[in-house]
Amino acid sequence: MKIKNQDFEVKGLTYSIRSAIIEDAKKLSEVRVRIDGETENLDRDKGEGLINIAGFEQLIKNDTEMPSNLFLVAVVKGEIVGFSRCEGNHLKRYSHKVEFGVGVLKDFWGYGIGENLLKESISWADSYGIKKMNLKVTETNDRALKIYSRLGFETEGTLKKDKLLSDGKFYSTIIMGRWNES
Template sequence: MNIRPIETSDAEVFLELNKRIDESGFMLHEPGERNLTAEQQRQAIERISSEERSVFFVAETDRQLAGFIAAFGGKMRRNRHSAYLALGVHDAFQGQGIATKLMNTVLEWAGRIGITRLELTVIKANVKAVKLYQKMGFQIEGEKVHSLMIDGEPANEYYMYKLLR
């Protein structure tokens, strides 16, 4: 498996990966809701890649994209030390350590550029993800009550964070 920065040429395959990950029910997009075109995805990759304090990595195995992690860095002086994370792994590749490797890659990147706080939100019912984040040193900071509606029912999310120094 290879962890590498995403490239604009990955746009179409990455879009398909996201659609597959959305089917898990644990992402912000509902299954079938993502309606970007490959060109719009390419532009989004280009935009994120050009931001000084943001990064996008993909996990590639057997020439397929198996997962991703994105870090969106703060843009203001007061939050430049922090980045918000989004992580997803294709269900066929789960349990192989891909999420851990992606997270370690982002931790290394954050340390290199001086980010000292990483944060994310995770659906409370996604116990596997919560345990992964806790294993990686993230702590629950709070709970967003009824922050999402999933299948017509309110769902809660955890705010989680990790301080790097």
């Protein structure tokens, strides 16, 4: 699925959010590896679960064609600095929901990019008739937890001691969901 491009200016930074296109595949492959190396908030260490250019081309193609999927990128001065995906399910019993994930380069934290990617995804999901959005977040990611709660996500469960971080300790993963009543 595709959305209309949206432009934002936050704290002097101008950026746009748009649907991913095939030509973004190379840059997305590079940006994802970089984001994975900048934070432990995601599931992967740098270089793990690598998606190459062909892999991103296929994801973008599928997400553009599937009405229950959405792949967005955040762009600053022509460069991708973040992305998000909503992935639906073709099974009838799960066709009412999508899984949401987001990543933003650390240099661009604090400009509302992740939040605006989520808001655009929520707007798309609501207009498309998606009833439920789910996501997972590490318990230590306080900023994300506050944003998700403010935008209507509620804690639905906890996967205790689910993730091993670099300090050698285990941390829990919070499962959150947002239900669209309309």
